[in-house]
Amino acid sequence: MTDYPTLTLNDDRRIPQLGFGTFKLKGDDAVEPVKTAIDVGYWLIDTAAVYENEEGVGKGIGEWSDIFLQTKVWNDDHGYDEALSALGASLERLGRDHVDMLLIHWPCPGQDKFVETWKALIEARDQGKAHSIGVSNFREEDLARIVDATGVTPAINQIELHPSFQQRDLRKVHEDMGIITQSWSPLGQGEGLQADAINAIAEAKGAPASAVILAWHLQHGLAPIPKASSRAHIAANFRALDTVLTEDQMAAIDALDDPHGRMGPEPGSFGG
DSSP: OOOOOEEEOTTSOEEESSOEEOTTOOGGGGHHHHHHHHHHTOOEEEOOGGGTOHHHHHHHHTTOTTSEEEEEEOGGGOSHHHHHHHHHHHHHHHTOSOEEEEEESOOOTTTOOHHHHHHHHHHHHHTTSEEEEEEESOOHHHHHHHHHHHSOOOSEEEEEOBTTBOOHHHHHHHHHHTOEEEEESTTTTTGGGGOHHHHHHHHHHTSOHHHHHHHHHHHTTOEEOOBOOSHHHHHHHHGGGGOOOOHHHHHHHHTTOOTTOOOSOOTTTTTO
């Protein structure tokens, strides 16, 4: 197998490029999939307070203290004191004294508290409770506000990104600002696995369709975090590290982009 790929963050730390997502794995249902993901070879585990599985994720990681662990502050905990308190609760559930990456889960512009929340994350970083800090689902204008207010640029922005919703404009903003793009729902909730172009490439490569899509993310410099629960799917996704697409194959997947392909909430109106 190829060496595990990493990306350099704007704080000079390195982040594993391919991660394991735990959305919808509630409570102890996360324990065995996380153990399996680590056994297969994943080196980044993504969770969030709202997933209600931080305790299970912590159990799954166990004594693997060098696993890159990231969690998120939920919408109900926006505000300086609220966010720091929420992080303390997350660390207790995870059984850790720090996380490698802490994110604001959604900007919630209607609440207009994300600048204060970002200041709390900066404080958490300065206290050593979060080694790196970033955001999730932030738009260009949200990113500009927190950077203008604090001078601190997020290390990553975790956004919905898959072949049918490629977010090229926001990716360019990230590139210009030195922000790593981390892809949630990188397989398009499984719909991408049905695309004729994807399956033709998978057949040509002798690789799972999911590995083809994730290889496309990796070759674009993105950091996908696919979720799976069975060992077969976890291992199939991991084969992305051994799958190399040609320029023509990359172009064929690029052509699947749809400006109306968003499947999740619209960040400008979600969360109050």
